[in-house]
Amino acid sequence: MLADNDTAEMQTFCETLHPATVAEALADEYSSEEVWRILSQTNIANQALIFEYFPIDWQVKLVEGTGRQHMARLIEQMSHDDRADLLRRLNPRVAESLLRLVDEADRRDIATLVKYPENSAGALMTTDYAWLPAHITAAEALDRLRCQAPDKETIYYVYVLDDQRHLLGVVSLRDLILADRQTVLSDLMEKEVVRVRATDDPEHVAQEIARYDLLAIPVVDEENRLVGIITHDDVMDVVVQEATEDVHRLGAVGPIAENYLEANFLTVWRKRVIWLACLFVAELFTFTAMAHFEDEIAKIVVLSLFIPLCISTGGNSGSQAATLIIRAMALGQVTVGDWWRVLRHELLMGLALGCALGAIGFVRAFFTPQSTLNPPSQSIIVEPLQFSWVIAQAVCIICVWGTLVGSMLPIIFKRIHVDPGVASSPFVATFVDVTGIVFYFSIAKMYLPF
Amino acid sequence: MLADNDTAEMQTFCETLHPATVAEALADEYSSEEVWRILSQTNIANQALIFEYFPIDWQVKLVEGTGRQHMARLIEQMSHDDRADLLRRLNPRVAESLLRLVDEADRRDIATLVKYPENSAGALMTTDYAWLPAHITAAEALDRLRCQAPDKETIYYVYVLDDQRHLLGVVSLRDLILADRQTVLSDLMEKEVVRVRATDDPEHVAQEIARYDLLAIPVVDEENRLVGIITHDDVMDVVVQEATEDVHRLGAVGPIAENYLEANFLTVWRKRVIWLACLFVAELFTFTAMAHFEDEIAKIVVLSLFIPLCISTGGNSGSQAATLIIRAMALGQVTVGDWWRVLRHELLMGLALGCALGAIGFVRAFFTPQSTLNPPSQSIIVEPLQFSWVIAQAVCIICVWGTLVGSMLPIIFKRIHVDPGVASSPFVATFVDVTGIVFYFSIAKMYLPF
Structure with missing residues (x-):
């Protein structure tokens, strides 16, 4: 061509x-x-x-x-x-x-x-909405719309305004067409208009549009004057984008807006390496924590064999709780004010989950071969039952701890105005890894004959 | 009341x-x-x-x-x-x-x-759409719509059909109102109609609606006969629900559709414990893997201190890659056919990430205190430089391995018709944990004087 x-x-x-x-x-x-x-x-x-x-x-x-x-x-x-x-x-x-x-x-x-700042309803809205005064008839309204229509983003919702542009009501084009030609708009319009403020969060706008199945939502200022509208298609983009951001954060990636296969290698590398490096540096503390217990490991080597299992339990239960809470907050089901209900709920849930996992851990630890539990070079004799008890208790407590950290961190972050998504699974997992090691060895020291 | x-x-x-x-x-x-x-x-x-x-x-x-x-x-x-x-x-x-x-x-x-099966376009659609024949004028069309309107889901898009209900075109109510009253619909309608099949995936429907900013999309059968329409609000619900499912899977939760605070405790416990227990059982293999290297740990205790660091690196890089690929597949940016491009891309990316993390690991390992590296009870002397080299190489290789597993598993799952979301971060992390231990000790055995 x-x-x-x-x-x-x-x-x-x-x-x-x-x-x-x-x-x-x-x-x-x-x-x-x-x-x-x-x-x-x-x-x-x-x-x-x-x-x-x-x-x-x-x-x-x-x-x-x-x-x-x-x-x-x-x-x-x-x-x-x-x-x-x-x-x-x-x-x-x-x-x-x-x-x-x-x-x-x-x-x-x-x-x-x-x-308007980039992350607000104001930045999403458009000013080319269709509007009409309240005193005209349906027939006049249709005539006027015919003149306005070519320029407007949507004419399916027509907003009814007074002289000072205060929002009085909304009429759908469907109602206009169905109405008797002589009906006055003020009788025809829906007066209970769902509206948002220009400073509102885009997520809130998305929730309102989805909740009331709207094509568009009006945006008003502090004095209820119409300043713009947000249409359903722009909100759909927001929903998809927010979901992608949430998912990416959960997977320890800085939000990458570009198409996966088309994005620039260096840009993506930078976004990925920053997260991984931060987590890696944080994870270095696992070494510091373990170094404290080097003597114990040297005395009972089998202890070190269960470490990956125990800390991954904390990581998994923490990820799970964090994911549930972050998503529930994004959907508006949980707010910061619910922290006490969440805490109680997750404490119980953590215990219920921990007991189940602890039981599996107990069985597995009990069947540890004698040669692994008490190798010839080891001077301390470890009782299988005692050892299994240590593992079961450690798994249970680390699971409760992971669940609590995972559920509370997103709420705390929200409270101090940090995006709760930052308290993502890898972040929680890393935090729980380090503390989990301390729990594990403290429990071991309580029960085993060092 | x-x-x-x-x-x-x-x-x-x-x-x-x-x-x-x-x-x-x-x-x-x-x-x-x-x-x-x-x-x-x-x-x-x-x-x-x-x-x-x-x-x-x-x-x-x-x-x-x-x-x-x-x-x-x-x-x-x-x-x-x-x-x-x-x-x-x-x-x-x-x-x-x-x-x-x-x-x-x-x-x-x-x-x-x-x-229609639950996860198809057919299950989302409604049959109360507005339709008209092609030969009538705009004025007649408006009159007929006035009679149809009260029953129809939307009248903002009117579908033009022939006698056998074949989809010929679509006219928006906006165009109808703007058009000259005498224009015939067949001249007014848009003939290139974006349409979907009743058997299509809901995600595909959502993508098409978002791509063309539609209010509704027509659903046709194999012979291009209109069988229904899907409106934007139903698609929005699908998008939100799919995103929640994706997020939940990433956090190792079976999809929980209910509101977080209102869901039944036992139901949620069951959904959560199943995932955690599966991961826990899989993670038991870390013990099996480590038990193979018990002698090496007994000889050089410092090796065990770096295990959580090394395996979490694999877990994090794996989660990251899995998240990116799963999301890109959900958004239709990556298909199974792209596996080779993804593999090449992630191999390079994994190397680039691994080198960065390996360098940090090298520095940290190099500054391990002598008392930790060579405690008095240890018979083997470990050289700091040699030891740091082992850690750097293990971190790098495990990072590449994690990235590869994380990016390939979702594609393989999709290929064998399992939801790629199941290859979620915790799943990938657990798999990489076990294999990472084997890599780590194999490298250590290559360089250290056992």
């Missing part, structure tokens, strides 16, 4: 396929220069539609590949939330020079949106 | 609040009998609306609490996907006796939906 310089084909390509498909195909196969050559065959509105479907890194790259004037026209056509996102990512000098070329109204709109 | 038997207040409660809010309030505070007493104050259509927002377990419980006749009327009013879900969960005998009371058309519709 490009080799033949077949402009007709480029135009057909841009205009018949879904913009998402066009963007994917272009991003996969062409350089930024080639993308612009192909896009320039279609009108600017369609260019904007396709441009919005490029991943954000690609959008930034594309800005560099075209003239400022052209980019400014494209920005005027883009949907309000997507262009605010883009400008937030651009080098501030580039963004400013572009903004100077964008027309007055759009410039002001962008300035309003860009000021 | 109930104590006073204030029927007026019950009615207001049911009719002014959002059905989601009513359902939440009722489920939190009342018994199934009380719920029915309150619901009976509003009309059957509204009862159905509220009923759909109850969690599915609650719905099943509520079925038992009311008469069969009443429940049959309610089922007739429920949205088609929700009632199919409910009937799939009911005791087959109860479901059958209910179905006998439901009217003919609804019964046939339910029978069609119930036959």
